[in-house]
Amino acid sequence: MKARRLFSIKTKFVLISACIVALFSLTWGGQMIREEKAHLSQNLEGQGRLLLTSLKGPIINTMILGEMGLVPGLLDNYVEEVVKNPSFPTVYAFITDENGRVVTHNRTEYCGKYYNDPLTRAALAGDGFQSAIAADGCGNVLDMALPLRIAGKSWGALRVGFSMTPAEEKFEAFRMRIVMFSVLLFLACTVILYVVGRAMSRPLEQLARAMAHIELGAFNAKPLPPRRDEIGLLQESFQHMLERLRHSERERENALNHLIQNEKMATIGKIVAGVAHEINNPLAAISACVYKVEEKLPPESGNLMDILKAGMLRIQTIVHQLTDFSRVGSLDLQYVPSDQFFREAAAFAVMAQKRPDGDLIALDQCQPPVMLHIDKGKMHQVLLNLLVNATAASPEAGSVELRATLCEGGYRLTVRDRGAGIPDQDRERIFDIFYTTKPAGAGSGIGLAVCKSIVDLHRGSIEVASRQGETVFSVTIPLHAGGDALPVARQCRRGIPL
Template sequence: MKAEKFLSIKIQFLLLAVLLVALSSALWGWWAWKNERHLLYESLEAEGKQMVTSLASPIIIALLYEEMGVIGEGGLLDNIIEEIMTNTGLPVQHAYVTDHDGKILTHNNYSEHGKTYTDPLTRAAITEKRYLSTLIPGKKTQPPILDMAMPLHVYGKTWGTLRVGVSTAPLEAKLQALARRIVGAALGSFLFGALLSYLIGRNMARPLQRLSAVMSAVSTDNLAVELPPRRPDEIGLLQDSFRDMLERLRRSESERERAVAQLVQSEKLASIGKIVAGVAHEVNNPLFTINTCIHNLEQDSTTPNRNLSFIKQGTERIERIVRQLSDFSRTGSMEPRQLESDRFFSESAEFARMALKRYQVRFRADDRCQPPALLSLDQGKMQQVILNLLINAADASPDGGEVSLSAASENGVYLISVRDRGAGIPEEQRPHIFDIFYTTKAAGAGTGIGLAICKSIVEMHGGTLLYQSRPGDTTFTVRIPHLS
């Protein structure tokens, strides 16, 4: 399958973080530059206002002297304008004085003498009788000019205005230098933020990449993967969910394998059942003839014949084996019906007492399934299982030993157990005890069919046949679901 192209979380986080860092750096730089520009212009205007305010009174006095004829016209005003132009504190571009009609009385540019200015700033300053200023844009590459107008007003009489224009070139040069520093600082912050975002993004993506690698390694053949250490965050929650999913997968796979094994076993048992049914049929015919001949020989013989006795015992054993094989071939057919567990247990215990009378063992029955559970089973076949397990337990018990039958209910499952105090099942024999024709008894004492039949019957009821064994204590437990 072709891998789908995508933008990883690390890259997405890095892009978003870089964008935020760039945006915040730009906003911070713009705010810092605007704030500094405002402060510089305020400082320039305050200095210019202080200058024109301090010169207003000398100019008014000079105009009074000229009107009174004390001094010649224009001489003192020219000196004041020259002093303004040569001021080293401010880069003055122009300075002039007008009368109340806007006529130039003195100007730093002598060619402007006598002209009348009607610009809005002059008229506003005369009308409003207060200091005013405006920023005049520069021509082409020239910087703006701060143009200030100071009304020459005293005792209710307006003499005119003092106009001074100050270049903002030094201020703009400072702002350009500041802009370069801000750009450098913003670039440094951007690079640092980008690097920090990359490291954080990589640290965030690394556990996800490890978890993704673990997820990729999961398959039906490999569910035992080792997860990274638990994290106390959202990734840890994702790991927990993945761990739970793995556990469910393991259980599902275990159930699937068990179901497949049961299916294979059922098919195998069905095949064996067909074979043994045919074998039993073919064996019964000559066996019947042999038994008839033995009966006739016994009738004709006047004295006991030991050889006939041995032959009769052999044919009886063959009959028993054939009968068990026939039972095994018919385990697939069931006739289930519903009944209470206490009734089933009491009848099974009664049959067990009768079946175990020929054994030198003590039998004990204990029904702990209270209240009784409702069962759905083939009573005859399930009692066959219990009797087979009890006879096996009696065979394994020493003389005087105890064989117990008990019942209980646990989480919707009916449990019936057979326990003996025999020598136990050897470790090497345990994997094979449910195999057909495998027996732990001495030669001639067992056929190896009983436990295979028991297991098949229990599984046909949707249950399981389990056992635990150690020297002196062996317990076989039948587990079948009940309807209660």
């Protein structure tokens, strides 16, 4: 059943990263907005303080002179100058006396009015600037008050109201820019993180697809691009796992094939033993009768008797092979030095050729000699069978090669001939019982089956490679249980008998 996947690693990575980017954007944007708002307010208040401070001295002097009756009406000029100053968004400006009565105002209807609000009282009673934000019909106003005090005497207060609309418009424009920038930053980072997440998850998806496409028994996966990171380490572990599975599958198939082959050979062996026994008895009687009849026949019948004897000999040979096949099931294991075994095998090879024009090449390349744990008689039977077949397959004056080598974990014997080769369609079946490539009457199809059974009992392998003009049979026998190719002298010191 396919697992339900709610969120992939890529999706989780993008979501978590996007949340982090969004949190950063909100925090950074909010901080920038707060700082800009405070900056605009402080800037407006600072400019207002500068303006009011610059007017404090002239206004006090004018009020003193006015009290003396020297320059009446000059205060109106200061108020008008403040209101018409293009650098300041002034809403109102007025001057009160020490009692809070409006002496001059940009709006004449407020002249003579008394102000008793907290800002005015604080300005008249204190020495420093006073400010507050008040609502006006046109928006918020920064209301600032400066005490007009000199030498401890209060002459009143200067009140100016600055419109905050321009500052608020600047602040709103800045806030929109920050919001737009934060949104664009969030989108850009999300896209980048998506690309990064996709690049990071793609190798995992490829590995998952490779795992999903593995078929039972095949354990083959498409090679993935090499990487030098944790994902690459995971890919290597996956490949190693596949290799172990392939090795285990091969071992399982080999064990199963050995089991099937052994059961088949055991069943055939029982049948063959019974058939050989049933044939031997009447064959012995027929042989006795033939020899008695031969004594009474005239000489001119000798040709017929020779044909009859040859047929009986052929039957005896087949029965003998069947008997050998039925007795393969057990081994008489002993330790044999490889050089001694090879010399005896080479001697068998010379006898197997049976023709003077043949050429035998015997090469013992297993040096130094090792100790073999084998049934020497049955292994000689295997080599004799292979050498006889190689001699029969070789052309006249053709050579047969017997070679011994040491391969990884085993002792290998190869028999090479220069014959016509074995067709591909026959190569897979030549070790089957009763299967032969020879003409009718020339082979029984038992010899190679016996060879394979003997080699299998030694837990070895027999293989064939053939092409036009050359056939090579390779028999590999594993070394003793220790698995080491120890020289004979060393094995003697370990107590292994020679």
